[in-house]
Amino acid sequence: MRVPFRKFIDEHPNxxxxxxxxxxxxxxNRGVNINSPLWSTISFVNDKFWDENIENTERKCIREMFNDFKDAGANVFSTLTYQxxxxxxxxxxxxxxxxxxxxLLRKITGFCRRCISDDDYLLGCIGAYAASIGAEYxxxxxxxxxxxxxxxxFKPQLDEFNNDMNIDIIGFETIPNKHELEAILSWDEDIIxxxxxxALSLSDKNGLRDGTSFEEMGRLFAKYKGRNxxxxxxxxxxxxxAYSIDNIRKLHDIVPHLNLIAYPNSGEIYDQKSKQWSSTSAIxxxxxxxxxxxxDAGVKIIGGCCRTTPDDIKQIKKAVDAL
Incomplete structure (x- = not known):
């Protein structure tokens, strides 16, 4: 049985x-059609998904996906609730x-919990405001x-996750805009x-996707330090x-008092217009x-985002174990 997340951090700081x-x-990749404004949540809004007396391919695929990531070495798993x-x-x-x-959210988090185990941590995934307007990039x-x-x-989803015992930690993901970042930083324990x-959506060059520099972000983190x-x-x-290492180092420089989390894409490039992924010539x-x-930069949770597979997680786990 897992220990509470905060206790784990305090007792295992390294x-x-x-x-x-x-x-x-x-x-x-497994044949599930997620072409929907709800993205990976779409399977859960079909009543047939929840009828265990009916064979459901999507239910089977999701269970197998969680199992494969677990076999690869993951011990933290996201809920399928980004959008x-x-x-x-x-x-x-x-x-x-x-x-x-x-x-609906309770059914989803309960299902995700049953797909893993009571020893694993479940991350309540909350996508950025950008997810609703296609502005993550x-x-x-x-x-x-x-x-x-x-x-x-955010409040309807946040309120549910605040009170869901299946959830161990909440993640605000792919935050690309300084106003959104400042709003989240301003919320105290009564809200979260x-x-x-x-988790920020960072450009390849310097800062947030909206053009906010690391220096400006640093001032925001300093302004709200200790708020929550x-x-x-x-x-x-x-x-x-390819650029994530440099970005993570810069993050460490502006928030040396916080642990870091990093889960980059596979290295392929996403075209928002065509909605297709392509390989890159990056090193x-x-x-x-x-x-x-x-x-070395103080990252304490490492995983993968878009296009990363159980094989990637297996490589990450192997590298973590070798540290």
């Missing part, structure tokens, strides 16, 4: 956990009330990004009462594999090299 890989793209905000669900399904929405939230009510957007992290004791990690996800480096560099 241990590195291994996160699973790119769930959505891995399900695509599962109340606004996205209510706009794209027959679920319209908060009660129905919370019931540019952070363009429009002219009034500073006036968006981010708490109103579980251990949580913020439950903030246990900051890091990057859905970031370029190839091994997971062993990446893990060693991450560890």
């Amino acid at each position: 241990e590195i956990l291994v996160l699973d890989g790119g769930q959505g793209t891995e399900l695509e 599962t905000s109340f606004s996205s669900v209510s706009e794209n399904t027959d679920i319209k009330s908060l009660q129905e929405y919370h019931e 540019d952070g363009n939230y429009g002219l009034f990004a500073g006036k968006i009510d981010y708490l109103k957007y 009462n579980r251990p949580f992290f913020i 004791k439950n903030l246990v990690y900051v890091g990057g996800n859905c970031i370029s594999y 190839k480096i091994s997971w062993e090299e990446v893990v060693n560099e991450y560890a």
Whole structure:
């Protein structure tokens, strides 16, 4: 049986956990159609998914995916809830009330928990506001990004995860915009009462996708330092594999008081217009090299994002064990 996440961090300050890989793209590889505004959550809104008396290919694929990531060495697993905000669900399904929405989330987290074990940690995945408007890669939230009510957007999902005993840690993922980052940093324990992290969507050059520099981010983290004791990690996800080491080092420089989390993409490039992935000519480096560099920079959770597979996680686990 796992110990509470906060206790684990306090008692094992030097241990590195291994996160699973790119769930959505891995399900695509296994034949699951996730072409939906809800992305990898889409399978769960079908009533037939929940009927164990009916054979369901998607249910089988999801269970096998979790099992393969577990066999590869992962001990932290994400819920399939990245694009599962109340606004996205209510706009794209027959679920319209908060009660129905919370019931759906509980069913999803319960299913994900049963796919792993009581010894593993389950990460309550919350996608950025960008996920609802397709802006993860540019952070363009429009002219009034500073006036968006981010708490109103996140609150239905956040409230459920705050009270779900299946969830060990909450992750705000792929945050590309400084206004959104500042909003999350400003929330105290009354709003987020579980251990949580913020994973940023970083450009290949210098800072957030919206153009915010590391220096400016550093000022934001300093401004809200200590606001919420439950903030246990900051890091990057859905970031370029080739440039992630430099980005993580720069993050360490601006938040030396926080542990880091890193789960980059496979190294392929995503085209938002064609919605296709393509290989890149960027210099190839091994997971062993990446893990060693991450560890030197203070990274305590390492995994993969889009297009990373159980084989990638196996390589990460091997490299972590060799440290």
